Amino acid sequence: MLHIKSFFLKLFLTSIAVLLISHFILALASYILFQTTLATMHLHSDLSQIAGLFALASLLSLTMTGGVVYYLSQRMTAPLREMKQVALRIAQGDFDQRVTIKTHDELGALGETFNYMVQELGSTDQLRRDFVANVSHDLRSPLTSLHGFVTAFLDDAIPNERKRSSLMVMQEQTERMIKLVNDLLDMARIEAGQLEIHSVRFNVSELVRQVVARMEPAWVKKQVTVDILSDEAQDIYVYADPDRIDQVIVNLLHNAIQFSSPQSSVDVIVQTRAQAVIAIRDHGPGIRQEEMASIWERFYKADRARTQRAGTGLGLSIVKHILDLHHSPIDVKSEVENGTIFTFTLPLAPDRIKTPDRP
Incomplete structure (x- = not known):
C-alpha cells in the first residue's frame, strides 16, 4: 500500500x-x-x-x-x-495521556512533537512537586530549629556556657535560609530574563582565595581539606562580572564539599591557557553517566538518597545560566567513586582595558 x-x-x-x-x-x-x-x-x-x-x-x-x-x-x-x-x-x-500516531506525514510529526511536549511537561510537573516538598522541608527545618532556640532563650532554659554555641547554630540556620531564598530569587530573575551581567576587570586568583577563606567554617566542619592549586607566578585577571563569578565558585565549591567524604580533599585549580581556567575537583562518589545530561536542570538531584542534605537542586542550574550569560563554557567529568571535576573558562583581561580593578 x-x-x-x-x-x-x-x-x-x-x-x-x-x-x-x-x-x-x-x-x-x-x-x-x-x-x-x-x-x-x-x-x-x-x-x-x-x-x-x-x-x-x-x-x-x-x-x-x-x-x-x-x-x-x-x-x-x-x-x-x-x-x-x-x-x-x-x-x-x-500527564499520562498520549496521542496515537498512525501516519508518517506532518500530522504524524506533530503528534510525535506533542507527545514529547507532554513527556517534558510531566517531568517538569514532577520536578515542581519534588521542589515544593524539598523547599518546604528546607524552610521548615531551620525555622523549627530557630523557634526552639528562641523559645529556650526566652524561658532561660539554656545555660550561659551553651548560649554561644546555640547562637552559632541559629546563625548557621539563618544563613541556610538566606541562601535558599537567594537561589529562588536568582532563578526567578533568570526565568524572567532580568539577570544582568556587569563585566569589569578583576583579579580572579584573589577572588578564589577569598571564597575559600570565607567558606572555611563549612569545609572544616565537614573535615575536608580545600587546596588552591596554581602553576602561575602571578595572579590572573579576567573580564567578567565578579559578583556572579563569586556565586559560581561558591556554588561549585559548596557542591564539592557537600559530597566529599570526611578526611578527603577538594582542589580549586586556577590556570591560564588561551583563557583563564578555573576547575573545582572533589574525590566524592561521582555522578553516573546516565545522570550527567540532567545535572543542569532546575530542581534536579542526582543523589536522591541525600535529598535533605543536598539542597533544592538549583545551584548547578544557576551556575550554568550565569556562565551562559558570560558566553563561557563549563565542562564536567566524573567517575563513580573517583570524584568529579567542574571546569569553566573566562576571558583574560587585556592590558588595554582601562576599566578599574574591583575594589
Whole structure:
C-alpha cells in the first residue's frame, strides 16, 4: 500500500479526487436522466425541462460528493480532534495521556512533537512537586530549629556556657535560609530574563582565595581539606562580572564539599591557557553517566538518597545560566567513586582595558 508522507499532498490529491468524483457523478446522473427523458421530448420542447434535469443532476452530484467529502474530512482531521481531547485532559493535570500516531506525514510529526511536549511537561510537573516538598522541608527545618532556640532563650532554659554555641547554630540556620531564598530569587530573575551581567576587570586568583577563606567554617566542619592549586607566578585577571563569578565558585565549591567524604580533599585549580581556567575537583562518589545530561536542570538531584542534605537542586542550574550569560563554557567529568571535576573558562583581561580593578 502506498504511504504518502505529506499531509499537504494528501489534501491536494483528495481535492483532485473529489473534483473528479463530482464530475463523474454529474455526468452519470445527467446521462441517466436524459436517456429516460429525451425519448419523450420534442425537438422544440420548453428549455425549462432541460434546466430542471441539469438542476436535478447537480443536486444528486452535490449530495453524493458532500458525503464523500464529509467522510474524508472526518478521517483526515481525526488526529487533530484526538490532540484536542488529549490537550484538555492534560490541562486538567493528567500527564499520562498520549496521542496515537498512525501516519508518517506532518500530522504524524506533530503528534510525535506533542507527545514529547507532554513527556517534558510531566517531568517538569514532577520536578515542581519534588521542589515544593524539598523547599518546604528546607524552610521548615531551620525555622523549627530557630523557634526552639528562641523559645529556650526566652524561658532561660539554656545555660550561659551553651548560649554561644546555640547562637552559632541559629546563625548557621539563618544563613541556610538566606541562601535558599537567594537561589529562588536568582532563578526567578533568570526565568524572567532580568539577570544582568556587569563585566569589569578583576583579579580572579584573589577572588578564589577569598571564597575559600570565607567558606572555611563549612569545609572544616565537614573535615575536608580545600587546596588552591596554581602553576602561575602571578595572579590572573579576567573580564567578567565578579559578583556572579563569586556565586559560581561558591556554588561549585559548596557542591564539592557537600559530597566529599570526611578526611578527603577538594582542589580549586586556577590556570591560564588561551583563557583563564578555573576547575573545582572533589574525590566524592561521582555522578553516573546516565545522570550527567540532567545535572543542569532546575530542581534536579542526582543523589536522591541525600535529598535533605543536598539542597533544592538549583545551584548547578544557576551556575550554568550565569556562565551562559558570560558566553563561557563549563565542562564536567566524573567517575563513580573517583570524584568529579567542574571546569569553566573566562576571558583574560587585556592590558588595554582601562576599566578599574574591583575594589
